[in-house]
C-alpha cells in the first residue's frame with residue numbers, strides 16, 4: 001500500500017508527463033511522422049509466447065515510455081502486484097484478499113489467507129467440477145425423467161455472467177459435448193420467455209451463479225425457472241446446481257439436495273471466470289480438460305505479469321499506455337475491436353472488468369483523486385465496427401483502439417476466394433488498413449474528405465484462438481486493469497458505486513408491492529417524476 005496522502009498526480013513524474021504531453025502535440029510527433037521511423041515496430045512491440053503486442057501506432061516516443069516506467073516505479077506497482085498474488089488483503093474496504101490468480105495456480109505452493117491455505121479449497125472445487133462434468137457427459141447425472149442433459153441455462157448477472165459468456169463464445173468451436181448454452185441474466189421477462197422457446201425442460205440443467213446469492217435479478221430468474229420446471233411436471237431440484245461463495249445464503253450444500261460449487265470471497269465477481277463461476281458452465285460446455293487448458297493459459301500470463309520487468313511486461317506496458325492516453329493526451333474512451341467474431345463478447349466483459357474496477361473517485365487511502373480513473377470502454381468485432389461507428393473514429397471525436405488479430409482461424413477455410421483472397425485474408429486487409437488510416441490520415445482540399453490522422457491504436461496478435469490463448473487474453477486484460485488501478489492508487493476490487501440505484505429500487509419495490517396488495521395504495525407521497533412512471537406501469541399505457 002502506498003503511504004497516506006499519496007496522490008500519483010502530485011508526483012514529479014506526473015508533472016513531467018504533463019509537460020511531455022504538451023511537447024507531443026508538436027507536428028513532428030504526429031503519428032504519420034512517427035510510423036516512418038526505422039525500427040519503430042521493433043522498439044514499440046513485445047512478444048510473449050503466442051501473444052504479440054504492437055504499440056508502434058501509439059503516440060509515444062522512447063522518452064514517453066521511460067517516463068511511464070518511472071511512473072510505474074513511483075507507484076510501486078510490482079510490489080503491490082506481489083502483495084495481491086500472495087494473498088494480502090489489498091481489497092481494504094472489504095477487508096479481503098484479491099486472489100483470482102489462485103484459481104489458476106498449479107504450482108503446488110500454498111497461498112494462505114487468515115491462516116488457511118486457499119489452494120486446498122480451490123483444488124477440491126476443481127475435482128468437484130471435473131467429476132460433475134464427467135457425470136453429466138456420460139449421463140450418470142441426468143434430469144428427473146432420466147434423460148441426458150442437452151441444455152444449460154446459466155442464471156446470473158454481471159460478473160457471474162459476462163466473463164463466462166465471453167469465453168463460451170470465444171470457444172464455441174470446441175463445444176462438442178452436445179450441450180447448448182443459454183444465459184438468463186436480465187430480470188427483463190423477455191430474457192426468460194425467449195429462453196423458454198429454446199430449451200426442452202426435461203433435458204435442461206440450470207446453473208444458478210451468484211457470489212452473494214442475494215442479487216435480486218438472479219434470485220427472481222431462478223424462481224421463475226424453478227416454477228416453470230415444476231409446472232412442466234419435473235422435479236426441479238434435479239435440474240439445478242448452484243455456484244456461490246462459501247457461507248452465502250445459497251450455500252445450503254448437501255442438505256438441500258442441490259450440488260453446490262464454491263467460489264470464495266477473495267475472488268471478485270468480474271475476476272471470477274477462472275473460478276467455479278466460469279468453471280462449472282465451461283467444463284460442462286467444453287469438457288473439463290479444455291477448461292483446464294484455458295486455466296493454464298491464464299496462469300501462464302499471470303506468471304509473465306508477476307515476473308516480467310516493466311519494459312517487457314505486456315499488461316503493464318498496455319496499462320501505462322492506457323493511462324498516458326487517458327490522463328495525459330485526454331482521451332476519455334477506449335474501443336476494443338477484435339477482428340475475430342468468436343471474440344464478439346470480449347468488449348462487454350472488458351467493459352465491466354475495467355469500468356466497475358476503476359471507475360472510482362478516491363484513492364485506497366480515501367483521498368479524492370483529481371484525475372480521471374477509467375475510461376468508457378466499448379467495442380464490436382471488425383469489420384462490423386467499421387460499418388457502424390468508425391466514422392467517428394476517423395473524422396469525429398477520436399478514441400484509442402485495441403485491435404485484436406488472430407493469425408489462424410478456428411475453422412479451416414475452403415478454397416473460395418471471392419476477390420482473389422479468402423475471407424480471413426480480407427479480414428486481415430481491413431485490420432491492417434484501419435490502424436494505418438487512423439494513424440496517418442489523409443490530406444484533402446475538400447474539408448469533408450480530410451482525415452486528421454494521429455489517432456492512436458495498439459494491435460494484439462495471437463497465433464490462434466485455442467483455449468490456452470483465450471486464457472492468456474483474459475488474464476492479460478485482468479492484469480492490465482489491476483495495474484492501472486495500482487498506478488492510480490485506487491482499490492479496483494470493490495464496487496460501492498452500484499449500490500445506490502439498488503437501494504432506490506428496493507424502496508420502489510416496496511411501493512409496487514403495496515399497490516399489488518392494495519389497489520387503493522396511492523403514490524401521492526412520492527415525487528412527481530417517480531409518481532408518473534409508477535402510475536404508467538400500473539395503468540399499462542401512456543396518458544392520452
Ligand SMILES: O=P(O)(O)OC[C@H]1O[C@H](O)[C@H](O)[C@@H](O)[C@@H]1O
Pocket residue numbers: 157158159160209210211212213214215218269270356495498
Ligand atoms: O454474483 P452476484 O453476487 O450475484 O453479483 C452479481 C453482480 O452484481 C453486482 O451488482 C455487481 O455490480 C457485480 O460486480 C456482480 O458481479
